[in-house]
Amino acid sequence: MNAPRLSKQVISLVLVAPLLLFLVVFFAFPLVTMMKSAVSDPVAARALPATARAVAGWDRVSPPTEAMKTAFVADIRQINDDQLFGDLVRRLNSAKSGFRTLMTKTRAAASNAAGTIDLIALDKRWADPSYWQAVSVAASSSITDRNLLAAVDLQRDASGAITALAADASANKTIMLRTFVMALTVTVACVLIGLPFAMIAASLDGWKRQLLLGAVLLPLWTSLLVRTAAWFILLQDTGLINSALMQLGLTSGPVPLIFNRTGVIIAMTHVLLPFMVLPIFSVLIGIPKNLMPAAASLGAHPVRAFWAVLLPLSLRGVVSGSLLVFMSALGYYITPALIGGAKDQMISSVIAYYATGAANWGMAGALGLVLLSATLILYAVYLRLSSEREARA
Amino acid sequence: MNVLRFSKLVFGSATVFFLIAPLIAILPLAFTDSVFLNYPIPGYSTRWFEELFTAGVWQRSIINSLIIGCGTTVLATVLGTVGALGLRDRQLSLALATIKTIFLLPMVVPAVVLGVGMQLMFARYGLTNTYLGVIIAHTVVAVPFVVVNVLAVLQGIDRRLEQAAASLGAAPVTVLKQVTLPLALPGIVSGAVFAFATSLDEVVLTLFVAGPNQRTLARQMFSTIRENISPAIAAAAFVFIVGTVLIAVVLNFSRGTKQANG
Numbered sequence A: 001m002n003a004p005r006l007s008k009q010v011i012s013l014v015l016v017a018p019l020l021l022f023l024v025v026f027f028a029f030p031l032v033t034m035m036k037s038a039v040s041d042p043v044a045a046r047a048l049p050a051t052a053r054a055v056a057g058w059d060r061v062s063p064p065t066e067a068m069k070t071a072f073v074a075d076i077r078q079i080n081d082d083q084l085f086g087d088l089v090r091r092l093n094s095a096k097s098g099f100r101t102l103m104t105k106t107r108a109a110a111s112n113a114a115g116t117i118d119l120i121a122l123d124k125r126w127a128d129p130s131y132w133q134a135v136s137v138a139a140s141s142s143i144t145d146r147n148l149l150a151a152v153d154l155q156r157d158a159s160g161a162i163t164a165l166a167a168d169a170s171a172n173k174t175i176m177l178r179t180f181v182m183a184l185t186v187t188v189a190c191v192l193i194g195l196p197f198a199m200i201a202a203s204l205d206g207w208k209r210q211l212l213l214g215a216v217l218l219p220l221w222t223s224l225l226v227r228t229a230a231w232f233i234l235l236q237d238t239g240l241i242n243s244a245l246m247q248l249g250l251t252s253g254p255v256p257l258i259f260n261r262t263g264v265i266i267a268m269t270h271v272l273l274p275f276m277v278l279p280i281f282s283v284l285i286g287i288p289k290n291l292m293p294a295a296a297s298l299g300a301h302p303v304r305a306f307w308a309v310l311l312p313l314s315l316r317g318v319v320s321g322s323l324l325v326f327m328s329a330l331g332y333y334i335t336p337a338l339i340g341g342a343k344d345q346m347i348s349s350v351i352a353y354y355a356t357g358a359a360n361w362g363m364a365g366a367l368g369l370v371l372l373s374a375t376l377i378l379y380a381v382y383l384r385l386s387s388e389r390e391a392r393a
Numbered sequence B: 001m002n003v004l005r006f007s008k009l010v011f012g013s014a015t016v017f018f019l020i021a022p023l024i025a026i027l028p029l030a031f032t033d034s035v036f037l038n039y040p041i042p043g044y045s046t047r048w049f050e051e052l053f054t055a056g057v058w059q060r061s062i063i064n065s066l067i068i069g070c071g072t073t074v075l076a077t078v079l080g081t082v083g084a085l086g087l088r089d090r091q092l093s094l095a096l097a098t099i100k101t102i103f104l105l106p107m108v109v110p111a112v113v114l115g116v117g118m119q120l121m122f123a124r125y126g127l128t129n130t131y132l133g134v135i136i137a138h139t140v141v142a143v144p145f146v147v148v149n150v151l152a153v154l155q156g157i158d159r160r161l162e163q164a165a166a167s168l169g170a171a172p173v174t175v176l177k178q179v180t181l182p183l184a185l186p187g188i189v190s191g192a193v194f195a196f197a198t199s200l201d202e203v204v205l206t207l208f209v210a211g212p213n214q215r216t217l218a219r220q221m222f223s224t225i226r227e228n229i230s231p232a233i234a235a236a237a238f239v240f241i242v243g244t245v246l247i248a249v250v251l252n253f254s255r256g257t258k259q260a261n262g
Helices: A003-039 A043-047 A049-057 A066-078 A082-095 A099-112 A129-140 A146-151 A172-203 A207-221 A224-235 A240-247 A261-284 A291-297 A302-330 A334-339 A347-357 A361-392 B002-025 B047-054 B056-086 B094-107 B111-124 B131-154 B159-167 B172-201 B204-209 B217-227 B232-261
Strands: A154-156 A162-164
Touching: A003 A146, A003 A361, A003 B056, A003 B094, A003 B111, A003 B131, A043 A049, A043 A082, A043 A129, A049 A066, A049 A129, A066 A099, A082 A099, A082 A129, A099 A129, A146 A154, A146 A361, A172 A207, A172 A261, A172 A302, A172 A347, A172 B002, A207 A261, A207 B002, A207 B232, A224 A240, A224 A261, A224 A334, A224 B002, A224 B217, A224 B232, A261 A302, A261 A334, A261 B002, A291 A302, A302 A361, A334 A347, A334 B217, A347 A361, A347 B111, A347 B204, A361 B111, B047 B056, B047 B232, B056 B094, B056 B131, B056 B172, B056 B217, B094 B131, B111 B131, B111 B204, B131 B172, B131 B204, B159 B172, B172 B217, B172 B232, B204 B217, B217 B232
Parallel strands: none
Antiparallel strands: A154 A162
């Protein structure tokens, strides 16, 4: 690399630095914080510092030592913050049920009497090493895979092996499957409408093409919220679609279109259709105009020319468009939240529920990580495909 | 062949109808004098526009949207334009190509995921429930649009114009001010418009980062649809749609003048 090239490179790096710094601090760092919250579990380590030191030498199978018990009682006496105590109990109880009553009993005893307390006399569960295992695991580590496992409906049992959660304990797999099916349905609907529409637009010219493209661009530029509001109004039981259907005598009562799957799919297809049409269109206008007449002049029936020439050539646009639509649909929140019912909520709604409703940052982070990974993988495939196309052009 | 042409006409018109009709159908409802969002409209009035511009919550949310939208536009346009200037070479080194990908990534990451992370991080630094926090959050998702728009224009500029200015003795800063930026202006303007529009429409990050005092118009619309739907929604949608069409006209105009110049 010669000197002018090098200095140009330095100038470029100086120019991109402010935005890069901004995005590292306010885009990458929040995502890292979210991922950390998925695996971090500092409650027990913070609440039980002396116990953490005392259990360090324990083999986790033999009966609890005196040092451990003394340290544990000392730690419990140190906890003045009810919030912290509650978090600790929740943490321990999630590892082994029974801790809720045990801890309440122990705390009461520890605060009522000074000096040493015979924990085993207080409750014989304290003689059981499995309770101490839970305390030891929780106190000595501030990292956990509990949330990540729970995000895919798994857990660690008492021995540390990974097992499936009870069917009624978690519904995350159901929600992921539902998100996948809904995103796929929207993608298929967009292909079925978008591919013929892009082909028609590409076959026209002049004002007709402008009209068709304008019809795609206007919704794309219109606020997502406005489009969702429009569908909310149209799909109501007393909305325009139902009154039209009843006027035409096609149905006697209103067809349920809102707060169910049908409504969400219709609205999401409307919102995402431009992302399907535009990539297909841009591929189609790059195809030489004389290919179809050439196929015809060689004796191909128009249907055969379509199947053998035009469709394979437009497939690349269909793949790009499908990836864009599917990727965006996976993370949809507003449209299902407003148009869908309880059974049409996608993974984003569950993440939002854990974050704002239940204040369970660990689960919000773990599910967020699942969604983020899926999206980034799809985006990488999309980038790969579009850079290949650029290289060909 | 006529069958094909006919089916093309039918399918094309039906799809145009599907795309456009919902947006047109809600426009008249903004002028209803009833409290219901139903057709047929019993009578016409401007009461819902009055509600929109005078009722406390709506008025406050419009002002908030303007404050946050302007803040976002300034921040995103400055950062995005400077960043795009660094990425204008057609052959980017690996480092710069990676940086370009990073610049576009906020368009891709699901808003709820980013929202959770921002809420956690912003709470730690006292940025939640502040205007600055919301402006920063909006800028993160708006800045890729500025980069894309400015970059598209920059890559169309004939480099020889800048070289000519430099060879005539203009200092690099003068070249930037007198040649590059004026030529890039249409891209900067469309980037700024996109940034403003992105901020105006943003709901999810606002839900996570903003407090009740930073409630924006989009956020207010979201909770109105969710909790107690009223025709004020149609009035707000009317303002949005008319605004969009005006913006499209402005953008077309700025592109038109660019073509006329070039």
